[in-house]
Amino acid sequence: MFVGKSMTRKVITIDKDANVLTAKDKIEKFRIRHLPVVEEGNRLIGIVTDRDIRSAYPSSLLNNGDREEEVKKLSAIKVRDIMTPHPVTVSPSCTIQDVLLLMQQKYVGAFPVVDEKGLLKGIISIRDLIRAFITVLGIEEPGTLLCILVEEKVGQLKKIVDAITEEKISFGSVLVARHWEKGKRAVFPYLLTVNVGHVKRKLKNMGYTLLDPMEWYMDQLPKT
Numbered sequence: 001m002f003v004g005k006s007m008t009r010k011v012i013t014i015d016k017d018a019n020v021l022t023a024k025d026k027i028e029k030f031r032i033r034h035l036p037v038v039e040e041g042n043r044l045i046g047i048v049t050d051r052d053i054r055s056a057y058p059s060s061l062l063n064n065g066d067r068e069e070e071v072k073k074l075s076a077i078k079v080r081d082i083m084t085p086h087p088v089t090v091s092p093s094c095t096i097q098d099v100l101l102l103m104q105q106k107y108v109g110a111f112p113v114v115d116e117k118g119l120l121k122g123i124i125s126i127r128d129l130i131r132a133f134i135t136v137l138g139i140e141e142p143g144t145l146l147c148i149l150v151e152e153k154v155g156q157l158k159k160i161v162d163a164i165t166e167e168k169i170s171f172g173s174v175l176v177a178r179h180w181e182k183g184k185r186a187v188f189p190y191l192l193t194v195n196v197g198h199v200k201r202k203l204k205n206m207g208y209t210l211l212d213p214m215e216w217y218m219d220q221l222p223k224t
């Protein structure tokens with residue numbers, strides 16, 4: 001899946017010469033956390049986050065917004081004074097997998113999406129990625145997640161898919177993850193049914209080990 005198909009296209013932006021109060025109002029009004037800063041032609045030059053704005057506000061004003069003197073001082077602070085210039089961006093042709101890895105590396109929750117000319121085309125956030133993966137995984141429909149331990153060799157996934165398909169059960173998705181035991185993989189089929197008792201018995205009779213998906217850990221052994 002490409003970023004251009006999953007990003008939010010209608011982006012709330014702000015000018016670098018706007019003051020911090022305006023930026024705070026926009027973030028609160030539209031319930032967003034990232035505010036791209038653009039200049040003429042929608043060219044991206046920076047980004048302001050809700051954290052940047054909180055850092056610019058004195059704690060007394062955050063708790064009490066009617067202190068005229070402090071409000072006056074804040075009105076003199078411009079977006080250009082607190083924004084992050086030249087933020088990390090992604091292209092519409094990037095994949096959502098690329099974005100997930102980049103978010104993990106950069107510790108940020110959203111990236112502006114720009115074209116080859118540096119023009120803002122959208123923004124992609126954790127929320128957009130969650131929505132995309134919900135669609136890909138098919139988990140908006142009721143179903144059951146299984147976890148099947150298999151040997152790491154060609155043909156295992158086909159055997160499992162064929163065995164389940166023979167039972168006239170539809171798949172929401174199938175994921176394959178690494179396992180802590182060398183030479184093993186874990187297969188996670190999401191089945192669009194809650195009646196999976198006979199499927200589990202069939203898979204066990206085929207020699208597969210079924211694990212509890214709720215006990216799965218990506219970075220450590222499950223509890224025994």
